Amino acid sequence: MDQPIHTSIDTDYPVHDETSTGLPNTKLAMWIFLASECLLFGALIATYVLYRGASIEGPFPGDIFDIPYTSISAFVLLASSLTMVLALAAKQRDDEGQMRLWLLTTAMLGMVFVGGQIYEFTLFTREGLTLSTNLFGSSFFVLTGFHGVHVTVGILMLLTLVGFSYARQLPGERGELSVEMVGLYWHFVDIVWIVIFTVVYLIPTGE
Secondary structure: OOOOOOOOOOOOOOOOOEOOOOOEHHHHHHHHHHHHHHHHHHHHHHHHHHHOOOOOOOOOHHHHOOHHHHHHHHHHHHHHHHHHHHHHHHHHOOOHHHHHHHHHHHHHHHHHHHHHHHHHHHHHHHOOOOOOOOHHHHHHHHHHHHHHHHHHHHHHHHHHHHHHHHOOOOOHHHHHHHHHHHHHHHHHHHHHHHHHHHHHHHOOOOO
């Protein structure tokens, strides 16, 4: 008996090949990747905490941080988690138009956050804080810059999903799984920012 030929737009293509853990291969791979990212960010955050009060010369955190400005930027990024949830919900309803709208909204909110971070870095540089100024500057720029790169990668992933949707390359359950995986990554960078914002901006250093 001839076997059916699956193409890239075949909605019957199997997407739930479960591993011994009960999770599909794709989800397990994503969770392993995110776990490794947790270790990387954990090491960077620990380095920042270790060195943030060790600088002999300024600028120090209290000299340059603008907490209200960064709070608004953080709110924008957290709001993007909601639009990402709405994008997945639209995909689950098979509403491609709404899904594209919410994916683009999520990407735009991410761009606003990255733009705000670039503006903040520019101001800090003008205030005299660079990567090589002191231990605070080195650990701060590496930690927050590393997170900014992750947000930028997430934006590219979101825009890629939108492009695939227009090309009808996100069919059925496989398309839903793709949106869910990008959503997991996006929620991860949002959660990491909550930790970074709390540790870096809200906890005083005593300087």
